Amino acid sequence: MGLYEFIIFMTLTNLMAIAVVWDKNLIRSAVALTLAFIFSGLALLSIGSWVLGAFQVLVGASAVAIMAMYAASLAVKEDRVESRGIASLAAAALAALGLSLGLVLIYTPGVFTSYVSPLATINNALFGDLGLILVLFFLLIAAIASASYLIREG
Amino acid sequence: MELGATIWVTLPLAVIALYGIAARRNIVRIMMSLELMAIASITVMGAVASSWWRPRGEVMGMMVLVAITVESAILIAIATYLALRKESLDIGG
Numbered sequence: 001m002g003l004y005e006f007i008i009f010m011t012l013t014n015l016m017a018i019a020v021v022w023d024k025n026l027i028r029s030a031v032a033l034t035l036a037f038i039f040s041g042l043a044l045l046s047i048g049s050w051v052l053g054a055f056q057v058l059v060g061a062s063a064v065a066i067m068a069m070y071a072a073s074l075a076v077k078e079d080r081v082e083s084r085g086i087a088s089l090a091a092a093a094l095a096a097l098g099l100s101l102g103l104v105l106i107y108t109p110g111v112f113t114s115y116v117s118p119l120a121t122i123n124n125a126l127f128g129d130l131g132l133i134l135v136l137f138f139l140l141i142a143a144i145a146s147a148s149y150l151i152r153e154g
Numbered sequence: 155m156e157l158g159a160t161i162w163v164t165l166p167l168a169v170i171a172l173y174g175i176a177a178r179r180n181i182v183r184i185m186m187s188l189e190l191m192a193i194a195s196i197t198v199m200g201a202v203a204s205s206w207w208r209p210r211g212e213v214m215g216m217m218v219l220v221a222i223t224v225e226s227a228i229l230i231a232i233a234t235y236l237a238l239r240k241e242s243l244d245i246g247g
Contacts (some may be wrong), residue, residue, distance in 0.1 A: 003159060010163045017167050017190050021174035026182060033186050040193045047160070049200035054214040056196060059219050064189060067226040071233035072183045074243065121209040126206065132213065136220045143224035147231035 002047065009043035026072035034065035038097075051117040061097070160201035170192040179244045181236060185229045192222040 016039060019032035037060035044053030126133045167190060174187030196215045203211030236243050 006160060007163050008161075008203075010167070012165075013193065014166045014170065014198075017170045017193075020186050020190060021170055021178070021183070024181070029183065029186060033189060034189065040197050044172060044197060044200040047201060047203050047204040049212055049215075052200045052215045055216060055219055056193075059223060060189075060193070064222055064226045067182070067230050068182065068186055068189065071185070071220065071229055074182075074233050074237040117203075117212055118209050121215055125210060126216075127214040132217065136217065139224060141222060143227045147227045150228075150231040151234050 005046040006043045009039050009046060013039040013043065028068055030065060030069035030072040036060050037061040037065055049117055051119070051122055064078065155207040157201060160205070161198060164197050164201070167191075167197070172247070178208050181243050181245050182233055184245075185225065188225060189222050192218055192225075 013036050016032045016036035020029045020036065023029045023032065038057055041053045041057035041060065044050075045054060170185045171190035174190065175184055176186065178184055196218050199211045199215040200216070203209055203215075213233060233243060
């Protein structure tokens with residue numbers, strides 16, 4: 001796999017992006033956002049960046065898009081498009097799909113192309129000289145604390 | 155692998171996301187467009203890492219992923235606040 005597969009997956013991602021911006025139904029837009037995360041993760045996998053691709057499917061399609069779907073379901077009340085039961089069912093199905101696909105991808109490193117993500121270098125950058133993992137940890141904790149403060153005080 | 159083609163095929167994604175940020179008034183749709191912009195930047199970083207054999211591009215992509223996770227957490231808080239207080243998710247008047 002290589003450049004042509006990357007182009008095919010990114011074309012699908014662009015089509016999903018059009019649906020995200022122009023579709024009138026916010027739930028359908030959130031589903032399209034989830035598919036955009038999955039297709040772009042597959043595009044990254046096809047060119048050998050399997051660590052980033054697997055993380056994109058795991059974190060993007062599972063966590064971020066499901067949060068966007070929750071926020072979209074808040075707006076459904078005013079649009080009166082679909083019931084919340086359908087939205088939660090779709091969110092659960094997409095979360096299961098994203099998690100299973102990401103777990104499959106993360107355990108099959110480097111079988112598609114000549115470039116393989118060198119784990120030693122990535123590990124060194126995250127845990128070693130840059131100490132990025134600590135910064136990311138505190139960033140996430142601060143975001144969760146500020147979000148809960150905003151909801152409680154609002 | 156050729157880097158130019160990957161950037162050209164990713165560029166429409168950034169343009170669509172930019173249009174969504176500029177033209178939409180619904181806060182959820184604006185933040186979804188921001189996430190599309192993050193997808194575009196992550197894809198370019200992964201393509202650069204693959205083309206130039208520089209794994210630090212993947213590390214930077216992971217940082218962008220954490221950034222959009224933070225943005226999603228704030229999105230939930232803002233959307234819940236607006237839905238409870240203003241009963242509308244539109245901004246800017």
